[in-house]
Amino acid sequence: MVEQAIACLREADTFATIEFLNQQYPATAVVAAYNDLLKRLYWDEKRLDQVVALGRAGLQFGLDHSNEMARHDLAAA
Numbered sequence: 308m309v310e311q312a313i314a315c316l317r318e319a320d321t322f323a324t325i326e327f328l329n330q331q332y333p334a335t336a337v338v339a340a341y342n343d344l345l346k347r348l349y350w351d352e353k354r355l356d357q358v359v360a361l362g363r364a365g366l367q368f369g370l371d372h373s374n375e376m377a378r379h380d381l382a383a384a
Contacts, residue, residue, distance in 0.1 A: 308340040309347065321357055325364040334372035341365030 308331055315324040328344075331337045346364055348354045369376075 308336065309343045312340060312344050313347070318358065321328045325361065329364070329368055334376050335366070338365065338369050338372075338376070341368065 308328070312328055314323050315327045328340060332358070340367070341361065345358055345365065348361065350360045359374055
């Protein structure tokens with residue numbers, strides 16, 4: 308998912324990448340992908356503008372899907 312998001316960033320823009328990530332499933336994998344993507348953009352590519360935009364989108368996604376992820380964690384336990 309992260310490699311697809313990187314490709315989306317290169318081919319389109321940050322908004323298209325956010326749209327791509329937010330349409331993926333399950334929510335726990337999407338949050339993990341946002342995390343991995345942010346690390347790569349910050350440490351490897353030094354793209355702070357994209358880190359800020361995608362970080363905010365990742366936080367909002369996590370907040371919006373927190374109940375779903377909590378139910379998933381409880382079911383797995």
